[in-house]
Amino acid sequence: MFDRVEIVVRAGDGGDGVVSFRREKFVPFGGPDGGDGGDGGAVIIMADSAVTSLRLLKHKGFYRATGGKDGKSKKKHGRKGENLILTVPVGTVVLYKTQIGDKALIADLEQPGQQAVVAKGGKGGLGNTHFASSTNQAPQIAQKGEAGEENSIILELRLIADVGIIGYPNVGKSTLLAAASAAKPKIASYPFTTREPILGVVEVGQRSFVLAEIPGLIDGAHLGRGLGHDFLRHIVRTKILVHLIDGSSASPVEDMVRVNAELNLFDSALAQKPQLVVVNKIDLPQVQTRLAEIKDAFTSVGTTPRFISAATADGVSELMAETMKTLSRVTAEAEAGEKIPRKVFHPQPRGISPSVHKEGDIFIVVAPDLERIIARTDVTNPGLRRQIERRLARLGVSKALVKAGVKPGDRVRCGNLEWEWQ
Numbered sequence: 001m002f003d004r005v006e007i008v009v010r011a012g013d014g015g016d017g018v019v020s021f022r023r024e025k026f027v028p029f030g031g032p033d034g035g036d037g038g039d040g041g042a043v044i045i046m047a048d049s050a051v052t053s054l055r056l057l058k059h060k061g062f063y064r065a066t067g068g069k070d071g072k073s074k075k076k077h078g079r080k081g082e083n084l085i086l087t088v089p090v091g092t093v094v095l096y097k098t099q100i101g102d103k104a105l106i107a108d109l110e111q112p113g114q115q116a117v118v119a120k121g122g123k124g125g126l127g128n129t130h131f132a133s134s135t136n137q138a139p140q141i142a143q144k145g146e147a148g149e150e151n152s153i154i155l156e157l158r159l160i161a162d163v164g165i166i167g168y169p170n171v172g173k174s175t176l177l178a179a180a181s182a183a184k185p186k187i188a189s190y191p192f193t194t195r196e197p198i199l200g201v202v203e204v205g206q207r208s209f210v211l212a213e214i215p216g217l218i219d220g221a222h223l224g225r226g227l228g229h230d231f232l233r234h235i236v237r238t239k240i241l242v243h244l245i246d247g248s249s250a251s252p253v254e255d256m257v258r259v260n261a262e263l264n265l266f267d268s269a270l271a272q273k274p275q276l277v278v279v280n281k282i283d284l285p286q287v288q289t290r291l292a293e294i295k296d297a298f299t300s301v302g303t304t305p306r307f308i309s310a311a312t313a314d315g316v317s318e319l320m321a322e323t324m325k326t327l328s329r330v331t332a333e334a335e336a337g338e339k340i341p342r343k344v345f346h347p348q349p350r351g352i353s354p355s356v357h358k359e360g361d362i363f364i365v366v367a368p369d370l371e372r373i374i375a376r377t378d379v380t381n382p383g384l385r386r387q388i389e390r391r392l393a394r395l396g397v398s399k400a401l402v403k404a405g406v407k408p409g410d411r412v413r414c415g416n417l418e419w420e421w422q
């Protein structure tokens with residue numbers, strides 16, 4: 001199953017510290033120079049919104065991070081082991097499996113990028129340099145690296161439905177869910193008063209979505225017979241609905257209209273969700289003979305139905321492929337719609353922006369920031385002069401001067417700098 005996997009994770013061992021002594025020409029007894037071992041890599045579980053299921057992890061699989069390398073002589077430290085990062089869908093719950101079969105929660109990865117360390121890397125051992133003392137100048141001891149942690153963990157994906165199946169009782173919602181996913185809903189005898197929708201993961205190629213049967217909604221559900229909080233959470237989250245209709249019903253179109261009216265009474269937001277209208281039970285002979293008639297009836301109310309048999313799975317995979325496509329489109333549209341135009345803050349130049357005015361024949365540039373710079377500059381230095389001129393251009397002073405009517409040969413002043421305009 002892809003919504004729950006159990007794996008064993010093992011962090012890398014720390015590298016060993018080393019016993020070694022300096023060897024130098026003409027120095028008969030060098031001091032200790034054994035380097036430390038590197039720390040072992042950790043195993044980290046990280047939520048990633050690009051990952052949609054746990055199926056890339058192997059059930060009962062073994063995942064390990066690399067160990068640290070041993071230290072070397074000349075005080076060289078061993079290289080650290082690399083962390084192993086396993087990416088999982090957002091909404092994954094991480095649990096420890098303890099010896100007595102208990103499960104302890106490690107983390108609930110609800111945000112993209114959220115991480116949980118599930119096995120800590122072993123610390124690298126210290127080299128013999130750390131053990132030198134006044135009484136022991138040639139220590140023959142170094143630490144071994146620590147072993148990396150090993151844990152059995154369980155990853156569970158808390159599913160939230162993307163697609164809901166709606167329709168009257170007995171139209172085949174449970175049957176469709178079972179045909180399209182690995183979920184095992186009760187068929188026919190399923191109590192309509194359920195407070196939790198039955199969920200299944202539907203895989204279409206490399207992608208997947210969560211499909212939920214929404215029972216109990218119709219049949220006066222809008223009258224407020226207590227639906228659980230979980231239930232509501234799921235139906236609010238669904239992005240599209242598969243509206244299932246029994247082909248053997250006296251009037252399939254009327255069924256659709258009624259269910260939609262009921263839906264609207266229950267929650268108008270739910271009624272606004274895009275629907276794929278699906279006529280079920282086409283394996284029945286009495287439905288077979290009416291296919292064209294049913295199709296025409298739907299066409300006359302502006303709807304194009306799909307035809308399936310949930311019982312024989314005829315048309316189910318095609319329907320799921322279309323559902324996946326519609327879901328992707330609706331999701332993309334919703335995301336585009338959420339992009340509220342952000343207020344753009346244009347960076348403002350610090351201080352007061354420069355202004356230009358004329359005093360007699362001289363154009364005066366008032367630019368406090370620039371004046372401060374000019375005051376400290378040797379304005380007779382042509383290199384610095386050019387720099388200041390470039391700065392004036394950048395600050396828009398040159399433009400302002402032109403606008404003020406400056407002509408080549410006019411005098412321009414800024415602070416204690418006066419020059420001829422060119």
Ligand SMILES: Nc1nc2c(ncn2[C@@H]2O[C@H](COP(=O)(O)OP(=O)(O)O)[C@@H](O)[C@H]2O)c(=O)[nH]1
Pocket residue numbers: 167168169170171172173174175176186187188189190280281282283284308309310311312
């Ligand atoms: N012949 C036929 N029977 C179906 C089909 N789908 C569902 N059924 C039957 O219709 C009854 C109600 O099905 P169920 O899935 O429980 O309907 P739900 O109430 O909408 O969940 C059961 O007896 C199913 O076996 C179908 O495609 N063809």
Ligand SMILES: [Mg+2]
Pocket residue numbers: 173174175185186187188190213215
């Ligand atoms: Mg059912």
